[in-house]
Amino acid sequence: MAENGAHDSQLLKGVLSLALMRLLAERESYGYELVTQLHELGLTEIQDGSVYPALGRLERDGQVTSRLVASSSGAARKYYRLSPAGYGALTHIELAWQSLVRAIEPILSRPVPAKPKEALP
């Protein structure tokens, strides 16, 4: 997290699929509901317009499946759920993420010198 509490958009982009897959592993959901869940979890910088194509990408790659359900607003909602292949991929990505965090953590925990050392000639 940055000093002002905002998240780096490039970092968010990288972990968006993981976050969506993790939420969909808990229960079937649709685009806007997933957006509001992400916002409630503090990822308020994530725009709706990046979530919907990300869901499409997961569906194209076979990680999620979808079905249309009639809604009170008139237009049918597209509900997504994690596919069996998605569960396998999620386990793999979660392990990769945890491994990455473990590798980065020691670097970030080092004290930062007040002034960078002079560059070698």
Place this chain on the structure above:
Amino acid sequence: MNQVALSTKDRLRIELAVRTVDWELDGRVPMARRRQIRQELRSNLLEAATQVGAEKAVRQLGDLKALAGSYLELYRGRLDFRAGAFWAFISYVAIQVLGFALFFAFHAGIAAGGSHGGSYSFELWPGFGPFAGEVSASGNSFQVLLGSPAHLLLVMVAFSIGSSYRRVLARH
């Protein structure tokens, strides 16, 4: 969260956003896929609008062209009809410009040669329509083909290259 009742203006605003995205996909993404995208976008926007208002719901989508670009990246069809039509048009204009340039050069040549009476015609490549013309010696009437089987052939070649080159380049 309180639900906001949607006015006709709100619904129009949502439909405009959906159609703006859809317009960028026109001719590039298969029709059935476009219908699915429109349906999902509309449904999500309507729900968002009842929560936060239509204006904010549309704003939350972010840049609509960027959104359409993400969909294009995902669902681009085998042929890009829009790019194909553009290059077909450009090639037709180029053919006509070249045809007229040849005609005026020919016309100037006749005038410089001091020819009188009769009509003169030229054909750069026999049987290849666009690059042929006819001019009367007085210069009062002339004829240049605006359409011919050769026009059609060149325009079709431009269309097929223009509509598929992006996919071919992406493969390499």
